[in-house]
Amino acid sequence: MEASQISRQCVASLLSVFIFVSCRSSTPAASSSGGIQVAQDSREQVVAGRQLVLTHDCGGCHGGQHNPAGKGWLAGLMSPTQPFHVGACNVDNPTAKPCYVTRARNLTPDNATGLGRFTERQIFNSLRYGLRPEDTPDVEITSTTPGQGNFPLNPHYLAPPMPWPSWRHMADQELWAIAAYLKHGVKPFTNKVEESEGPSDFWAGVYAKRDMGPYPALPFPTANEQLR
Ligand code: HEC
Numbered sequence: 001m002e003a004s005q006i007s008r009q010c011v012a013s014l015l016s017v018f019i020f021v022s023c024r025s026s027t028p029a030a031s032s033s034g035g036i037q038v039a040q041d042s043r044e045q046v047v048a049g050r051q052l053v054l055t056h057d058c059g060g061c062h063g064g065q066h067n068p069a070g071k072g073w074l075a076g077l078m079s080p081t082q083p084f085h086v087g088a089c090n091v092d093n094p095t096a097k098p099c100y101v102t103r104a105r106n107l108t109p110d111n112a113t114g115l116g117r118f119t120e121r122q123i124f125n126s127l128r129y130g131l132r133p134e135d136t137p138d139v140e141i142t143s144t145t146p147g148q149g150n151f152p153l154n155p156h157y158l159a160p161p162m163p164w165p166s167w168r169h170m171a172d173q174e175l176w177a178i179a180a181y182l183k184h185g186v187k188p189f190t191n192k193v194e195e196s197e198g199p200s201d202f203w204a205g206v207y208a209k210r211d212m213g214p215y216p217a218l219p220f221p222t223a224n225e226q227l228r
Pocket residue numbers: 013014017052053056057058059060061062084102103104105106107114115123126127132133134157158159160161162163167178195196
């Protein structure tokens with residue numbers, strides 16, 4: 001099965017999201033280690049998070065497109081024509097199996113239907129490690145390998161095409177800023193998005209097969225790169 005076979009109108013925006021890769025810092029924003037202290041939930045942090053959400057096309061899938069004033073900004077799937085189809089099925093073979101319907105969720109801080117009930121760390125962990133906030137406790141994750149450290153042995157990963165394998169390379173401060181914006185910079189909007197479908201291993205096999213590369217990425221230059 002190929003998780004990348006996705007039939008949907010926003011394939012173009014999906015492609016565009018994979019070109020945004022930014023550098024990583026090992027400095028957790030919530031602590032003072034490394035000398036950089038980011039004031040949690042300050043206006044600047046929220047505004048920085050908003051900028052990252054805009055430039056990383058979150059609205060392209062989660063609603064509102066590229067306009068924070070737009071209808072359904074980050075409110076998740078609203079229309080039955082919007083779900084993704086992931087798996088063997090695609091535009092040419094809509095009935096091929098397996099075929100899973102996945103749905104972009106409500107990212108507004110609504111307590112019942114959005115991110116309101118999760119902490120900023122749970123949102124951070126979903127962007128850095130792909131761990132579903134529903135199924136992952138509010139703890140600092142100490143490894144990227146299932147079963148090592150406190151990384152769950154059987155992780156519940158976010159369904160494709162959520163591009164967390166790319167987002168995880170963003171700097172800690174950037175991910176904290178996004179979490180701060182989603183929790184404190186957006187008005188709650190009630191929109192219950194149906195659960196995504198998926199394989200029984202919660203996508204572990206798909207992500208293992210995908211060439212995600214190590215995290216953190218190998219140092220520059222790899223065999224494909226050069227400085228000239
Ligand atoms: C290509 C489409 C796509 C893009 C772009 C995208 N997402 Fe997602 N996102 C999804 C899908 C689909 C899910 C649902 C995954 C699931 O159900 O397991 C999801 C789930 C999430 C979740 C988990 C929410 C929950 O309640 O479980 C968070 C948090 C999230 N996305 C944040 C973001 C942010 C922040 C951005 C931009 C930096 C972004 N997403 C961009 C498709 C996308």
